[in-house]
Amino acid sequence: MRNSVKEIKTKFSTQGDFFIEEESYDKMSCYLIGFKTLIDLPKTKLYIQQMGESCTSKSALLGKLSEETNVNTEQLIKGILEGKLVIVTKDGKENAIVDPIVQNLNSSIGEPKNESPVHSSTDAFVEDINTNVGMLRKRLNTDRLCHCTYQVGELDKRRLSMLYINGKAPNDLVNKIHHQLNQIDSDIETIDDLNKRFEKRRLSPVSHFSATELPIQAIHSLKKNRIVLFMDNYPFALVFPNLILDMFSTENDRNFPFILTFMLRFFRVIGAVATVIFPALYVALVSVNPGIFRTDLALFVAKSREGIPLSAFLETIAMVVLVDLILEAIVRLPKSVGPAITMVGGIILGQAVVEANLVSNLLVIVITAVVIASSAVIGMQNSLYIRLLKYPILVLASLFGILGVFIGFIFTIIYLASLTSDDIPYLTLRFEHKGDTK
Amino acid sequence: MTHRIQVGMLFIIMHLSFSYLIYPDLIYRLTKTSHWEVILCQGLMQLILLWIYYKGLNYFPDKNVIEIYLKIGKWAAIIFLTPYVINLIAIVGFNLRLHAEVINDVFLPRTPYWSILILLFFISVYTAIKGLDTILRSSVIIFFIVIPLIFFNIFSSFTNFDLHSVSPVWDSPLKFLFNIKYFYLMGFSSFLILGFISSGANSNFCQIFAVFVSVVLFSLSAVYIPLFIFGQETVTTLAYPFLEAINSVDISWFIFNRQTMVFGISLVGLVILANAVLLWMSGHIMQKTYKWKTMEAAYWIILLSVIAFVVALVVPHQSLVEKFFLWSTGAQTYFMIIIPSFIFLYGSLSKGGLVGYDKK
Amino acid sequence: MIKSKVSRLSIVFLSILFLSGCWDIKDINNRSLPLVLGISKENGQEYKLTLQIPIPKSDNQISRTVTEKGKTVTNALGHIQTNSENAIDYSQVQLIVIQKNLAKNQQEFRDLIKFLMGSEDIPSRALVAITDDNVENVLSNINNKLGVNASAIYDYFNKGTAWAPELFSTPIWEVYRSQFLSTKDIAVPAVRAGKDTVLVFEGSTILRQGQFIETIGPKDSQMINVFNNKDVKGYTENLGFASIMVTNSSIQSKIKMNNNKPYVTSDLRLKIHILERKQGITNKKIYEKIERLTERRFYNLLKKTQHSQSDIFGFGQQFQHVISYHDLKDWRYKYYPDLKVDFKVHANLE
Missing domain, CATH: 3.30.300.210 (Nutrient germinant receptor protein C, domain 3)
Structure with a gap:
């Protein structure tokens, strides 16, 4: 059995942070094996020593330290990779996989970075999957909360968790997802990798999941019969299925009186529609159907565009792309430089472009309104895909005017209506399929 | 429950899509004084057919029309449904062509109509390929966009009403019943769709009745708005009375000048959805009846829509389109009588249908 | 496989779509938007069309008039389209001033109204007025007045009844309708070019099925x-x-x-x-x-x-x-x- 230590040694010989330390306690001498980067060694040693003082024999100590004793080499290697401490006695006859005192690699529970809830508790999910599930359990004290875990992937076994409330989430859906998750045979690195495992949606901007950072929102989704997935080392809860209402409503709104909730949601809908339609409407009204304006308005618009060399479509697409670039640039830049770009991009560029008579000042107003409106919807990915949807409508509008705007809008609606995730349509307003308690 | 609401909305949308262009014109040509008689008479007769259809379908729970015909035999499906598909294709073609020209007038007077025709066809075919569920779901949203616009049109047109333009007197001899145009008029409905949605027949007849009444009310408004604004003599001289009626409205506080745009937008929404349904129906029939080498319904829809497009494109001028459109609605009337009564008879002859069905 | 074919087909369709539909695109600043259309007849022969077009760029002159003659109205409109610098978009025409001598011929007047009603460009909500004056004078009168804007002639008729109860307006579709009504005739406002204001209201002209009967005063x-x-x-x-x-x-x-x-x-x-x-x-x-x-x-x-x-x-x-x-x-x-x-x-x- 000594050769197991050797085998492990050769296996990890290329790893710089791998250690084999010989240690002798009063009752035994043994090898401690593991990764320095994952294990807090001094503390762990102290811990083993303390445990050893109260034990009488070797095997009693090992049994006390761990439940996995005397396993084969493969399991030892696996244990090392998972960040466990492996103890092998010097004679190699006995071994154990011990849960060590770990190096703290996870960020502590902090405030949400991507969402900023008003009037709400401000803790957010963290990298560690167990902490995340724990956060949910703490808030949802029921035995009906079910938790299934999976380890998937080829190279790296990634841990996935599926949570649902028994009796709320539809059973067939749970079974289906269970099946789909078990079938995963390649590595899951991003949400998109996971997305591809579900119903095929090539070229679709709409994901099967809506990601949320807030435990409250995740719990709300669970209560609303949905399923929540967690990926290890990913500080978001993935709510399945993603529905269009996630874009407009969050549970937080309900901390206000109903009428204010309604107002907030109504504004979000307006924001989404305005983002999609406004640039297109500008092009349609200015270059194809000016007849629709009232006379005073038509003359005003004509005056504001006087002397502008670009066609309405060109100036609009240029400005829309520019604004989307600015938005992206702000995200990329470090926080200290971001405001500077906002200044340069937003104020100076906008001013210069109007003063140079390249773009009509009416368009600048429209574009600004669109940027603000597109940020009103909930969730970054929703905001992004809304911003994407405006381009096809813009192109249609430049060809067919108002007709193009409306046909583009209808086309978008039909497209969204055609989306389903596991036979649940994206446009479902209320997810009411109740499962039975097993 | 939600499914029923969706079907109801789709039903209203499909009927509305028929009732704004040719429909008022046809009624003005049928009678000069009491137009409501014609509308109610047409509504009543359609309702009777609908009731027969409903009863007939009830003999075969969870079966749609195609399955019922296939149960009788493949020959029956081919004999009865193939002409119906041809009829549907004709209706789709001429309907889209008609609407394309009107939309052309409203939005883009200098653009040739075929480009708009392509646009409408593209969207309709896309929707049809996506299947019935998509159609039903999008119909809810389009319903909530289009119906407020239509109401806006109706209420804004009140400003131009001259109540004396219409005489409500009872015109007793129902001469119009024997006019061939009345036969065409009967075809301005698409309740046959209910038999192709498997759950369509499951709904309560009371609900169907309520939906049908609202459809009749919309038809009344479509006929009476131009009448109240222009009067019978003027209305017959106009190509599209409803369009002109909406065009005459001038609301000074509204930022936009042309009410017709609002009308045009609602028309686009209606026509896309209605034709998508018709295309889906025909593709569905063809796929189930002729099971050629597992040819997908999508291919049938594309094939049939290309035929419809060519048909729509080759008709040289508008009056001919109108004439052909009327012929195809007349043919639709024929199917509206044949299919329901056939299913009803077959259902009642096979001892309540259920027995016959179980044996098979 | 099937999906990819469908998407390929849709790409073909889309490209056809983008190739079509380029006929109505014209930016608003490249369009002339006439507000008033004047129609008269010269020597009882040729139609003369006058357009009042506002000029957005200049501060001195608010509008200009364009005149063209032709055998028919369409003919004259065609001439204007050909000779004008910009594309002319009639969708903003708010008022149509018709000279009385033209209006005296019943058949011609009926045809004219029918044309205006049927025209896709000219909105049927545009108002109709009759003048004894030279149409060109009425339309160009706006330039000599201080402090009025280009839409003054249209504004004149849209003061609202509470502000100017005597004034009334008649849109094209009402004139068109009156030609077919057997039980009602209509009055069309009669105006002329004013000295201090742009227009002066003179009363109204009674039309019976497209025929001018007589002119009555504002009180009547x-x-x-x-x-x-x-x-x-x-x-x-x-x-x-x-x-x-x-x-x-x-x-x-x-x-x-x-x-x-x-x-x-x-x-x-x-x-x-x-x-x-x-x-x-x-x-x-x-x-x-x-x-x-x-x-x-x-x-x-x-x-x-x-x-x-x-x-x-x-x-x-x-x-x-x-x-x-x-x-x-x-x-x-x-x-x-x-x-x-x-x-x-x-x-x-x-």
């Missing part, structure tokens, strides 16, 4: 508004010894047939407000005076129109229930001249 036009139940609030009347303002009016008519002759009883209730009066004039006297004045004005107008067989008040509309549809077609000639109206005015203080 007011009578027509009263009978059409239009708001006449703010209308003032000078009675010599007092002046009053009408604050509210309502009219109630009852109809019946006497020996196959139509008979109408109309009661007009006027709520008035006395603006000024000479000393010693009682309310009663003012009431009597206003009642007598209004009744006399009405009977004069009725006699005039009965003579010319044009039912300007639309009495025939009210007989829809009594006289059959076919008989009503001859209303103007058979019934209207025999119409007896018992018109009573009841004035009252508010």
